[in-house]
Amino acid sequence: MPTSFFADLPAVKNFGDLFDPAAFVALPQDWLLVITDVQGSTAAIQAGQYRAVNLVGAASIIAMTNIAGGLALPYVFGGDGATLAIPPELWPKAEQALHGVVAMAQREYGLKLRVGKVAIAELEEAGQPVRVARYCLAGDDCIAMFWGEGMTHAENLVKAPGSAYQLVPPAVAPDVDLNGLSCRWEPFRPEQGRILSLLVKSREADGSSIYLEVFERMMRVAGGEQPAANPVKLAGMKKESLLPSTLGLELSLYKSLPLARRLKTTFMNLVDLVIGNILFMIGRKTPVLDPELYIASTVARSDFRKFDGMLRMVVEQPLHAQAEIEAYLEQLYQEGRIYYGHHWSETAVMTCALFSLAENRHIHFVDGGDGGYALAAVGLKAQLKKG
Numbered sequence: 244m245p246t247s248f249f250a251d252l253p254a255v256k257n258f259g260d261l262f263d264p265a266a267f268v269a270l271p272q273d274w275l276l277v278i279t280d281v282q283g284s285t286a287a288i289q290a291g292q293y294r295a296v297n298l299v300g301a302a303s304i305i306a307m308t309n310i311a312g313g314l315a316l317p318y319v320f321g322g323d324g325a326t327l328a329i330p331p332e333l334w335p336k337a338e339q340a341l342h343g344v345v346a347m348a349q350r351e352y353g354l355k356l357r358v359g360k361v362a363i364a365e366l367e368e369a370g371q372p373v374r375v376a377r378y379c380l381a382g383d384d385c386i387a388m389f390w391g392e393g394m395t396h397a398e399n400l401v402k403a404p405g406s407a408y409q410l411v412p413p414a415v416a417p418d419v420d421l422n423g424l425s426c427r428w429e430p431f432r433p434e435q436g437r438i439l440s441l442l443v444k445s446r447e448a449d450g451s452s453i454y455l456e457v458f459e460r461m462m463r464v465a466g467g468e469q470p471a472a473n474p475v476k477l478a479g480m481k482k483e484s485l486l487p488s489t490l491g492l493e494l495s496l497y498k499s500l501p502l503a504r505r506l507k508t509t510f511m512n513l514v515d516l517v518i519g520n521i522l523f524m525i526g527r528k529t530p531v532l533d534p535e536l537y538i539a540s541t542v543a544r545s546d547f548r549k550f551d552g553m554l555r556m557v558v559e560q561p562l563h564a565q566a567e568i569e570a571y572l573e574q575l576y577q578e579g580r581i582y583y584g585h586h587w588s589e590t591a592v593m594t595c596a597l598f599s600l601a602e603n604r605h606i607h608f609v610d611g612g613d614g615g616y617a618l619a620a621v622g623l624k625a626q627l628k629k630g
Contacts, residue, residue, distance in 0.1 A: 246330045248274075250315035252377040254385065258469070261550055262455040267374035267390040270317075272364045273331050276373060276393075278401045279303040279341070280324030281348070282355045285621060288614030294592065295352040296617065298426060300324045301594045301608050302347065303358070305424040306340040308598070317375050317387030319551040320594075320608040322440075322616025324356075326394065326551055328363070328375065328387070338410065343419025345412055359401030359408040363393075371396035373552075381543040384598075384606050387551075394552030395444075423597045429481040430590035430612050431474045436561040438474055438591045439568065440615025442623045444553040444582045453580050454554050460571060461556060464564045472558040474591035475545040475609060480538055536603055545593065545607045555616065557591055557609045576626065584623030588612040 248271055260266055270276075281287065284296050300323045307316060307327055318327040329337055341358045348356040366373055373393035379385040401408045431438075441461070445453050465472035548556045560568060565587065575581045590612030598604040610616050 246314055246332065248330070249317045249328075249375070249377060249387070252375070254379040255376050255388075256379055258378065258548060259455065259458070261376055261378060261388050262451045262458070264374070264390055264449075264451055267376045267388070269367075270328055270363045270373055270375055271330070272367065274328050274363045275331060275334060275360045276363060276366070276397050277303075277307070277327045277329060277337065277341070277358070277360050278324070278398055279326075279344075279356055279358045280321070280402075281617075282357050284323035284354075284614070284617040287354060288617055292352065292354070293610075293612075293614035293617075294426065295354060296323050296614060297592060297594045297608070297610055298424065299344070299348045299352060299354050299356055301596065302344045302419075302421055302424055303327070303341060303356070304608075305421050305596055306344050306419050307337055308596070309420040309422060310336040310340050315385070317377070317389075319387055319389065319549055320546060321551070321555070322610045322614065322620075326389065328373075334360075339417045340419050341410060342413055343417050344421075345410070346416030347419060347421075357402065358410045359406060360410070361397040361400055361408055366393040366397060369396065373397070378549075380546065380606065381540055382603070384544055384604055386546055386549065386606065388549060389551040391552060425595045425597055426593065428593050428595070430592050431476070431479045432590050433474060433559045434476070434478070436559060436563075437565065438588045438611055438615065439556070439558050439560045440586045440588065440611035440619045441556045441558070441572075442553055442584045442616070442619045443556075443572075444623065444627070446579055446581055453575070454550070457554060457572075457575070457581070458548070458556070461558055461560070461568075464568060465558055465560055469548075470542075472556075472560070473542065473545060473547050474557060474559045475542050475547065475593060475607065477538065477542060480541065537600065537605070540603060541605070541607055544605055545609050547591075547609045557611055557615055559591075582623055582626040584619040584621060584626070586611055586615045586618040586622075588615055591615075 281296050287296055304318050304325045345356045348354040371393040372391045374390040376388045377385045378388050443457050447453055572583050588611040592612050594608045596606045
């Protein structure tokens with residue numbers, strides 16, 4: 244398999260097509276599955292660190308794409324972590340980058356990021372395959388969707404106490420390039436209703452029908468169209484003030500850099516903040532940024548629904564539908580069709596991966612405003628434990 248494996252996959256543009264297993268292909272046998280997650284994320288979120296948890300969760304994606312040299316990597320953001328698939332030749336650089344992210348998370352936010360890797364061949368041998376599809380949000384900006392119980396099996400291997408699949412931190416952590424990681428938009432408030440963060444895992448042998456059923460039900464309740472369910476809307480897009488609360492989070496990402504580089508990066512971030520806000524206010528197009536195009540395309544490039552062995556959604560739902568949705572999900576659980584976890588919040592938040600503003604290449608990771616995915620996972624794990 245060439246290392247351009249993911250970029251060469253056919254583009255899936257309709258999310259509903261992803262519920263057909265035929266849309267997915269096997270990952271190359273010699274590739275690696277990398278899993279990251281913030282340990283104790285629930286406690287950190289309850290202590291008010293949900294933005295930091297999201298930032299650390301996305302940092303592993305940014306760090307890996309920055310060392311990939313233009314190679315498209317399959318990845319999915321999970322709120323307090325991420326899953327990525329990489330070719331073996333990338334691992335030496337990836338390992339160093341991940342060590343840097345682990346050190347940054349602990350040093351700057353007091354968060355412990357667990358990182359592990361599992362060989363695809365090992366998952367195949369265990370009868371736990373992982374298949375992938377390339378879902379394109381807009382243009383060439385695509386994210387991965389994963390199918391198969393191999394995802395859960397790999398997570399269990401990495402998260403087991405004393406797991407040999409976990410990375411052992413070095414005595415001295417290397418620097419890490421997190422250029423492009425940003426989160427300077429105000430939280431999105433629903434026009435009416437609340438934000439639902441939902442995790443659904445099929446209990447059926449072929450989960451395609453139940454996943455499609457749940458997805459279509461959530462879309463229908465939201466108003467019948469996917470834009471209605473997407474919490475990222477043009478009317479709700481507001482840049483943070485010239486002194487945003489998240490600027491400190493971003494600047495802390497660069498504290499480990501040598502002094503000269505740190506000062507330069509801090510200065511450039513401040514310049515970007517001031518000039519960027521001015522450009523957004525006046526709507527002036529420049530060779531580096533077209534504010535109108537960027538804002539319009541951000542909605543399409545938000546990953547408010549995804550699939551990585553389970554259905555993940557952060558969707559806006561009418562307030563009157565909350566009881567109906569909860570009853571529907573519980574009925575499916577009692578019927579033995581799904582496991583699920585959910586969390587309601589008043590806002591949704593967005594963490595941005597800015598690959599190239601000049602080329603209008605960017606993707607936006609969406610989560611519930613107070614740690615929706617991580618808090619939804621609490622309920623899901625409780626159901627899985629019961630069996």
